[in-house]
Amino acid sequence: DVKVTQSSRYLVKRTGEKVFLECVQDMDHENMFWYRQDPGLGLRLIYFSYDVKMKEKGDIPEGYSVSREKKERFSLILESASTNQTSMYLCASTPAGRGSVNEQFFGPGTRLTVL
Amino acid sequence: GEDVEQSLFLSVREGDSSVINCTYTDSSSTYLYWYKQEPGAGLQLLTYIFSNMDMKQDQRLTVLLNKKDKHLSLRIADTQTGDSAIYFCAENPSNTGKLIFGQGTTLQVKP
Numbered sequence: 285d286v287k288v289t290q291s292s293r294y295l296v297k298r299t300g301e302k303v304f305l306e307c308v309q310d311m312d313h314e315n316m317f318w319y320r321q322d323p324g325l326g327l328r329l330i331y332f333s334y335d336v337k338m339k340e341k342g343d344i345p346e347g348y349s350v351s352r353e354k355k356e357r358f359s360l361i362l363e364s365a366s367t368n369q370t371s372m373y374l375c376a377s378t379p380a381g382r383g384s385v386n387e388q389f390f391g392p393g394t395r396l397t398v399l
Numbered sequence: 400g401e402d403v404e405q406s407l408f409l410s411v412r413e414g415d416s417s418v419i420n421c422t423y424t425d426s427s428s429t430y431l432y433w434y435k436q437e438p439g440a441g442l443q444l445l446t447y448i449f450s451n452m453d454m455k456q457d458q459r460l461t462v463l464l465n466k467k468d469k470h471l472s473l474r475i476a477d478t479q480t481g482d483s484a485i486y487f488c489a490e491n492p493s494n495t496g497k498l499i500f501g502q503g504t505t506l507q508v509k510p
Contacts, residue, residue, distance in 0.1 A: 386430065386494060
């Protein structure tokens with residue numbers, strides 16, 4: 285079974301803090317994604333990566349950065365947390381290749397509260 | 400641009416059928432997906448349909464695809480309280496693996 289793990293289920297931080305959210309997948313997937321989920325807005329893509337050291341902006345990258353030093357790990361960084369970044373953060377991975385179903389496998393999510 | 404639209408809420412009684420609807424804009428997706436999110440959890444793939452199919456049935460689930468109208472639906476027969484969750488439809492433009500999700504439909508099942 286594919287497993288995607290996220291470092292924390294719940295996190296509380298203060299405004300201005302630097303926040304790291306870690307995501308690890310164990311199925312050698314090339315593609316990894318970070319979303320935030322807010323009620324009524326669905327999932328919004330923050331950043332994604334198709335390979336090690338490669339990153340691309342999603343729909344809402346402002347205030348975030350990412351790091352992918354190893355294939356299995358994709359980190360989301362909030363350089364200076366703000367209250368409007370309070371949200372549920374979801375990580376996902378998927379194998380590359382046009383022959384696949386391209387199903388995304390999700391982690392359990394991190395609920396971040398910024399005070 | 401790419402867009403996926405769903406209604407936000409559906410309430411049904413236990414034992415009834417539920418139908419969740421979705422419209423999408425991209426015609427290049429080889430697959431279209433339904434994901435389920437239970438409270439406090441991540442999303443899990445519930446089912447998917449190949450774009451050259453009109454219907455797919457999997458036990459209590461029936462997916463209908465109308466490519467002309469770009470409309471996708473998920474029918475859950477004999478809905479149970481354990482089906483209470485948020486359901487997301489998604490398209491896969493140009494089959495890149497970068498999925499576009501709808502807003503999610505919260506299904507409430509009343510006993």
